[in-house]
Amino acid sequence: MNREKLRGRFVVGMSIFFLSALLVLPHAAWCEYPERQIRLIVGMDPGGPADLLARAAAIGVQKYLGKQLILENRGGGGGALAHAQVAIAKPDGYTLCTTNNTALIDMALMQKVPYKPLKSFTSVAAYCIGENTALVVKPDSPLKNFNDFKDYAKKNPGKFKYSTPGVGSGLHVAMEVVGHKDGLQLVHVPHKGSAPAMTALLGGHVDAASAGSQWVNYAKGGQVRPLVSYARQRVPDYPDLPTLKELGYDFVHDLLAIVIGPAGLPADVVKKMETAFKMATETAEFKTVLANVGRDPFYCTGAELDRHLKERWVKTEKQFKDAGIIKEAATEPY
Template identity: 50%
Template sequence: MAKRWNWLGGFLLIVLMVLCAGEARSEFPERNITLIVAWEAGGPVDLVTRALAVGAEKHLGKPLVIENKGGGGGTVGLSVIANAAPDGYTLCATPNVSVVDTPIMQKMTFRPLGSFSPILGHSLAEHTALLVKSDAPWKSFREFIEYAKKNPGKIKYSSAGIGSGMHVAMEVIARKEGVKWVHVPYKGAAPATTALLGGHVDACSAGIGWQVHGKSGAVRALADHGKKRGPDFPEVPTLWELGYGFSNETIHAIVGPAGLPPDVMKKLEEAFRKGMETPEFKTAQEKLYLTPAYYDSKAYGKHLKERWPSMEKILIDAGVVKEAATKPE
């Protein structure tokens, strides 16, 4: 009889432990969540992410502690996430180009389509652009290209980093036109634009937000990277209409490590969706010239998988790479 009661007691203890574990898991999050912004502080990715976090942390009931880890076109921050525990307490804010484009161009230690859990895509940065200072001698895109052809290696341009959409745009142009210029990569869009304003480079393949400087008269846009002309500068032609077959489709997003539990994923996705509804977030999008967009976890994951072969073909056809530098999965 004693053995029977001991067995029953042990069984009940196991059941109780399982129930308690389930209850504890349902209480996510129990502590602060680290949200790594894979770009420099003060840039578009940082600013829109901080605005998104305002509403998200209210829904979660715990603070989102933001850490900036810029560099490598967003891949430094992604490398941290790829090695993080899949418990939902370490996340990363970085655009789709960091997950797909940069790893196609440079070898990465993580698996672009296998190391991450897509959580949500929230903003589209369409109208990045090629800029020069307003007092530069080039009044049009064609004048700029003709000068670059006649003066190989003389033009220095800045971008938000190797493998960024802005860098890819310049590589596509260079390969088609047969020009040689010097790429000066920075850790984000803000310092890349500052380099142009300070006269440290001749041109900037600028990230979103350059429109502020365009409206102030400090810079001149020679070409828009969007598929259609931007509403703020409709006189600026797009690379697409100029015949380069390229448009920038940068989606700002949140990802976590691969293997996030479904209930954690669901709660995070819902929290960031709620964050998109706040006045703070909508104001940030407007000020940064970002186009509202919404991709849930499934849609964003589908987008990344479809983008890989598409960008791989574009970069190979343009002669930028012979093959992808990183295996996707």
């Protein structure tokens, strides 16, 4: 009798198990990421190249995923405010951040930030590159070339004001490298993105702008004049414009637009977003904006981006110490 009862209980138990499995498995299939809209924090204020590129990429990402991306601009601190928000977000793939490699690495070397650049995040992808950045002035400026700028800054210590997208941005670092090598006392005026930094120059609030790649369009429109480029090679449309590298400065501004998430993002989420951003870079909308803001095509996976960021930390920390910009890193990377 006891044996029959045990057998009956076993059969009932197994029946419940299999019925539960039939209910759970289809539900798991329905829950494939993403189930809902995704929050994409943009590390700059609206209107600049970073914002325009993020919005263009979002169009392609949304088409691939079939879910909406809600873009949220969090300028300030050279990207630190945006990074801090994503660092404390739940690692479920519904809060991501688009920023750049210099904002994530260079700034943390120069000033203390509330996260660990190489520990607090999961690398997702890089989706374009920009090198054609430059120091620019208004057309009516008495400074006609880079030597004019240096002569003026030497004769007028603490008076030359320049704008940038923020503290620790690559465009800030470029001027720090020049200032330390030549002993110049320059006045840095940081802003919350490239657009307001350029507006400050056009409005006559600063003497120059250490400008992102959008300077080319402003120059073609007769609104600014470049003094020196931060690119690896001379800008094709400005063959007479020298680069910092050829003038003897150990600096090239290789700006990657990147996507990061909180530490601990599941591998399937990373893979899905890698593919989504790869597809986005191939859309007509993205290619048009890419050309308009002077950036170049580039893509790499999360694993490749992770290696780049680690290598950049080591290289940039040494460069900053050698140039006298820092004595020690302001933030621990891990």
